[in-house]
Amino acid sequence: MTVRTSVKILLLGLGHVGQAAGEILAEKGDWIRRRYGLSTEIIGVADSSGIVFDGNGRGIDVERAINAKRRSGRVSEYGKDEGLRLAGTSELEVVLDETQPDVLVDVSSNDEAFSWHVAALERGVAVVTSNKPPVALHYKELITLSRRNETPYLFEATVMAGTPIIALLRRALLGDTVTGIRAVLNATTTFILTMMENGANMDEAVKKAREMGILERDPRKDLDGIDAGYKAAILHDVAFGPIEFERVDVTGISGLREEDVRGRNVRLVASIEDGRAEVRPIDLPDGHPLAVTGTENAALIETDLLGELLIKGAGGGARETASGVVSDIIEASLSLRA
Numbered sequence: 544m545t546v547r548t549s550v551k552i553l554l555l556g557l558g559h560v561g562q563a564a565g566e567i568l569a570e571k572g573d574w575i576r577r578r579y580g581l582s583t584e585i586i587g588v589a590d591s592s593g594i595v596f597d598g599n600g601r602g603i604d605v606e607r608a609i610n611a612k613r614r615s616g617r618v619s620e621y622g623k624d625e626g627l628r629l630a631g632t633s634e635l636e637v638v639l640d641e642t643q644p645d646v647l648v649d650v651s652s653n654d655e656a657f658s659w660h661v662a663a664l665e666r667g668v669a670v671v672t673s674n675k676p677p678v679a680l681h682y683k684e685l686i687t688l689s690r691r692n693e694t695p696y697l698f699e700a701t702v703m704a705g706t707p708i709i710a711l712l713r714r715a716l717l718g719d720t721v722t723g724i725r726a727v728l729n730a731t732t733t734f735i736l737t738m739m740e741n742g743a744n745m746d747e748a749v750k751k752a753r754e755m756g757i758l759e760r761d762p763r764k765d766l767d768g769i770d771a772g773y774k775a776a777i778l779h780d781v782a783f784g785p786i787e788f789e790r791v792d793v794t795g796i797s798g799l800r801e802e803d804v805r806g807r808n809v810r811l812v813a814s815i816e817d818g819r820a821e822v823r824p825i826d827l828p829d830g831h832p833l834a835v836t837g838t839e840n841a842a843l844i845e846t847d848l849l850g851e852l853l854i855k856g857a858g859g860g861a862r863e864t865a866s867g868v869v870s871d872i873i874e875a876s877l878s879l880r881a
């Protein structure tokens with residue numbers, strides 16, 4: 544098979560992760576060319592103000608787009624300055640047909656992005672995403688479509704940011720039967736629980752998390768365990784096969800009192816076995832490998848042949864998440880036919 548030497552990318556979402564991914568592709572473009580023989584070109588970018596693209600399918604200057612976004616808050620301002628075309632994100636299908644990208648990168652916070660992923664896969668456009676709800680809620684349909692159209696669907700950064708737990712479960716351990724996974728997958732609840740361990744009450748800890756910008760726009764996604772539940776569903780999908788999100792049994796941390804947490808090692812733990820996924824706060828023994836702090840995530844994977852395997856690393860952060868996104872872009876690109 545002749546592999547691609549250049550790929551066109553449409554980047555949806557220009558927040559923390561989208562800006563970091565755009566910057567990394569620009570900064571490391573020469574390195575990626577030398578190492579993989581691949582040149583990447585961003586042909587359009589989007590935020591909630593719309594999709595900005597060149598009508599002739601040519602590359603745009605992503606660094607200038609990011610600077611304009613930082614200055615004005617709207618990527619459409621960049622489009623105006625540079626005389627580029629602007630379309631609403633509801634017109635994505637038209638933009639895909641006009642610009643014909645090879646890879647759609649969804650690093651938006653759009654919970655309804657499932658239809659974007661379908662539109663891309665139906666056209667043979669690879670999808671790379673860090674956006675959890677489409678994967679957690681529609682894995683079976685998306686992976687079926689991806690296989691039917693022989694088009695990559697990659698989502699490393701949806702769980703543990705760039706720490707490669709998805710790659711590990713999908714592409715290593717091929718002769719092992721995974722028997723169970725236990726993992727701490729939501730860094731915001733770790734931060735809140737650690738503050739409470741040291742004497743803060745829930746309101747103080749939540750306020751601090753909000754001030755630091757680490758709380759989701761809808762705080763229930765962190766506090767009620769929904770974000771961790773999405774990630775548990777995705778790990779189940781990859782390790783054991785599709786699970787309906789409704790079957791993930793989720794208990795968050797909102798019901799915990801200070802006395803449940805003070806002086807202990809309580810963490811929001813996802814426990815996954817074949818046919819079962821659960822998220823709930825657990826008081827871990829001192830020194831337990833899942834008793835992580837800060838923005839670290841950790842997962843203990845148990846298999847029949849290897850026994851227990853620990854994977855631990857960044858669970859968030861713009862460049863740490865973009866690490867997974869860029870890795871998936873390169874993987875998807877290298878599997879496309881010339």
Ligand SMILES: NC(=O)c1ccc[n+]([C@@H]2O[C@H](COP(=O)([O-])OP(=O)(O)OC[C@H]3O[C@@H](n4cnc5c(N)ncnc54)[C@H](OP(=O)(O)O)[C@@H]3O)[C@@H](O)[C@H]2O)c1
Pocket residue numbers: 555556557558559560561589590591592593616632650651652653673674675700701702704858859860861864
């Ligand atoms: N940050 C992390 O550590 C991390 C880790 C793992 C996964 N993720 C996931 O990665 C994604 C991006 O995270 P982030 O931290 O970069 O979020 P963010 O800073 O809030 O950025 C989200 C971006 O999505 C855009 N967006 C939202 N709805 C849209 C729509 N309907 N059409 C077009 N653009 C839309 C926003 O536009 P505006 O700028 O106009 O609002 C913004 O540019 C999220 O799904 C998040 O859950 C993040």
